[in-house]
Amino acid sequence: MVADAWLSKELKDQKVLCLACGHACKLEPGEYGKCGVRVNENGKLKSTVYGLAAAVHVDPVEKKPLFHFLPSSDVFSIGTVGCNFCCKFCQNWEISQHPQTHNHEVFGRELLPEKIVELAIESGSKSVAYTYNEPIVYFEYTYDTAKLAKEKGLKNIYVTSGFETRKAIDELAPYIDAMNIDIKFYDDESYQKISCARLKPVLEAIKYAHEKGIWIETTTLVIPGVNDSDEELRAIAKFQAELDPDMPWHISRFHPDYKMLDVPPTPIETLVRAYEIGKEEGLNYIYVGNYPDADRESTYCPKCGFKVIERQGYIGERVVNHLDEEGTCPKCGHHIAGVWK
Known part of the structure; x- marks a missing residue:
């Protein structure tokens, strides 16, 4: 509508x-x-997409990915069509790019905010996620839903490419509890050529959302020959560590998709190298994604090294959380940064 x-x-x-x-x-x-x-x-x-959901699922929160936000909980997830980016590697291009390639045609099932909240509660979900495509393009729909969800005791999640304005973040901050924000590249030319965007607004949005108290985790899809150099990976890790070393960084394995079918999957060695670079730059929480790696998908206490959250198998499939509701390490008492209740 x-x-x-x-x-x-x-x-x-x-x-x-x-x-x-x-x-x-x-x-x-x-x-x-x-x-x-x-x-x-x-x-x-x-x-043109208010109240029109093109994708609706109940997901584990780990799939967003959020590893320090209500572990093992379910999330009622919605998305529309449309996107302000044009990523050549997009996994959801059938919905994100549909209006741009079909003369602004939109589609989806009617699902107004009140119904979303009702279905989320019925499903046993602890939060609502605005995901699958870029949520800022259907801002008003997310705003109305998040406000109502908050009133009903649910939390809200934005899974985003991080191009929100300060004005948008100001409006969202009272209702959005967590964001996963992509840092796709640390190179403005790559942002322009591959994603039709720019680097600086993304970095500014991350900083500002962090200032507003929203819990943030970031994701970098590591693409062979594009953003997999030591220099670029280190620049991303350094930016994030200087902002907040407790902000989790998800390093995701690339798989060929959309307009980048000729690029091979990310070598495992590259993911391991990125993981080590993150550690060297001082990040406390780094995770390898899109590849089963129980050691590098688990959470460790940065003070004593105890494995406080164990993860194995498919995303969110087997999660064992040893933290209490305050996020305290059971071995040394150190507080693990995150949202735990």
Whole structure:
């Protein structure tokens, strides 16, 4: 359904400025933003996907991935069509790129915020995740749902590429409890060529969301020949360690998809090297993803080295959490950073 996209500013001559993401699209009447789902209708910005869920699942929270946020809990996850990025390696391109490649056509099942919260509670989920495509492009839908979910005792998660404006983060901060934010590259040229975006707004969004008190974990999909050099991996780890060494970094294995079918999967040796680089730069929590590695998927106390959360098998399949509700290491009493209750 079409609804007001109120995170916007009306300009002269019926132009409108979208305030949701770093692209800051200034749209003429009838013009769509880069996301393909926010459009200027007669001088008013509209969302064409409000209440229209293209993907709905109940997932383990570890799949987001979030490893320091309510371990082993279920998450009611929704997504729409559309995206403000154009990643050539996108795994969900059928929904993320559909409006841009189908003359702004949208699809999905009607699922209004009240129904999402109702279904989340019925499923036994502890939180609602806005995921599968970029949630900032359906900001108003996520905002209304998150606000209602919070009132009903549920937590909220944004799984995002990190292009939110400060204004968007200010609006979301009272209701969003956790974010997984991609640091896709540490090179602006790669961001532009491969994802139709830029590096600086992502780094600024991570810093600002962290300042606002939102729990953040980051993910880097390590792509052979693109962002797998020691220099680039170290730059990502260094940025994050300087911001907060307790912010978890997920290093994900690349598998060929969408427009990068000619690129091979990431060698395991590269993932191990990235893991070690993260340790060298001072990060306390680093995880290898998209590959079964029980040792590098588990959480260790940075003070005494005790394995406080054991993970094995498929993501979220077998998780043994030795922490109490306060996140305390049972061996030495050190507090493990995260959201545990």
